[in-house]
Amino acid sequence: MLSFRTHVAAVTGMDDFDEEAVLAKIHLVEDDILVLSGSLVDGSGTPSSDFDFCVLARSKDERFHRDTFPRDQHMRYYTSGDRVKASFDYLPHSLLGVDVEYWTVQEVFAMLAAHDQLYAQMRTRARKSSGFAASAVDFRVLSRLTYAVPLTNATEFEELAARVRPGEIAYTAFRAAVGSYPDFRDLAGMWAQGDHEAALIAARKLGVDTFRGLTHVHGNTNRNPKYLGRFLARSPLPTELTSRFRALNAYGTGAAGDPAAAVLEWLDLIDLAFAEIRTGREKAEAFVGRTEFLDLLRNELHESMTWNAEISNEYCFRAREAEPGLPSLRELLSAMTARDAAAHHLPIREWAKGRAAPAGENNKSA
Template sequence: MPSFRRHIADIRGMDDFDEDAVLAKTHLVDGDILMLSGSLVDGSGTPSSDFDFCVIAQSEDERFDRATFPREDHMRYYTSGDRVKASFDYLPDSLLGVDVEYWTVQSISDMLAAHRRLYGHMTSRARKSSSFASSAVDFRLLSRLTYGVALTNDAEFRRITSDLVSGEVAYTAFRTAIGSYPDFRDLAGMWVQGDYESALVAARKLGVDTFRGLTHAYGNTNRNPKYLGRFLSRLPESLSGLSERFRRLNAYGVPDAADAPDAILTWLDLIDLAFAEIRLVRDDVEAFVSRLDFLNLLKEELHETMSWNPEISNEYCFRSREASDDVPPLRELLAAMEKRSAVEHALPLHRWAAGRPAPAGENNKSV
């Protein structure tokens, strides 16, 4: 049986374990690729984390069928129809669990091909996208493939993942995280109503999304916000002050309801600072769409939506801060929207759109 103890990060308070007892839960056979990943490997785990294994078989066999799967060996198992997809059990006298997913070489190859198509789509649009939801990409597994350790058949593992580019995974995760103007618009509406409690919740969500995007710009492929604070701690030391301000506000909030308006504005300031860092780092990340290309995509998507109006101007101002330094702070944008007006900015969309045909309007595309 392979040894994997050396790949487990040093987790404070973690129980000792028997490697053979853990591996016995995987039902490994000759020819399988056994990949170890998850929080115990990337260092974000706790004493109650799971050993996360992925068995990649050459083809489906009796382990994949509900009728012949060794069900009695597991506390629970998960199926899709008659196909067993995963199993789970705990180690005796321990908080540690053993989670095993069952895939085939073909299914992994198909998913990676689906991600290549998704990445191509993501680089052709500027606004936040939920296209991943119907893309046949398991983002959790995809992230694990970028850092997972093949305990068996490493050469075969490297072959089937040879086209996997970690930076491209980070970009698709980034594109699904930041840039939600509808969220900011909702926040503005709550602010106008004086519903600061709801506006604070919206500001916190927008902040979490943006700071998650910042970690993706620095290469994080994990979309799960559960360990966002830990991923922020791995950013360069120069960002430690910004990360600490985010963590304190995100984790502990405000002491009193009367402090909510100031906290909302503080969130907006932190979001602006995070966007400024994103602008700096994306210039050096090959897989990220360049600033100029991003702004051109944004212009195409927002081109004079039927007629020029303050709403389109404000949306362009909000979204373009991902790539343009010449944007007013979100505080000013919020104040302008409170007055039902457009914030002043020097962005070129209005000039660019002048004299061009109006868009067809379908699927946010210009003609």
């Protein structure tokens, strides 16, 4: 009998389950590649987690069509047009669910090719990107393939998995996650208004995004923020840093009447996260290194930006993921509140010399 129990990580409070009852919801055929992944495999699961299976079929068959899919055997199933993409149901008398995605091998290879293009694009920009939304990449699937366990046709799965490059997936996840300057600018505007409660909400978002990026620097390919604290705990980071983040994110500072102090505490913590990002990214082969990243910043310059305090502050914020020795976020916040430019060593004027205004998209100079 096909068995997967040994691949499920121990979860406190997890209900017992019948493997046959789980497998009956998959609708497997002989030449399918069946893989198990998800939080119950990577160790971040809870008693209400799903068994996350992925069926990689050789070609589309009746399981892929709305009219022939055994709908009555599932509480929910997901479609895109006529195409059935996933099914979901609960086990009787259990919090556990069974989630099955249906793909063909050809579709996964096409997704990997699309990610190659997305990764190449991400390497050409220094700003936070939302490129996932416009790509043909299902990031959950790619992430799961980096740690999935093949339960059938393991040799064929290994051939497919050899095409998956986890470091590159981690980099595209990082580029879409790490805290952005527009968020910091919003925070500064709220701070200047004296609306410290709203600034605290913005600071928390900036912090969560930056710590998400930090996990990607250390190889995490999962973009889901639900288990961010658990992903951080597995990373080779100072325990003091990760514990401080978890406490601040979950419980706050303990000083409910002083949101301004909480904002500043978040900014100090984000500075420490950026310091770890600078250290970690130099060791991550798929990541753009310091020199190349600064070149990207240079290439995004606009000649009219040279004498603009706002643009100077933007580059001061953005460069910190690769460049040490920049003003702290507290100092940057103070300068922006005073409508001034923070003093830093970035050669903004020299970078912009001889450059024309952007011609085309993404603020790239001609």
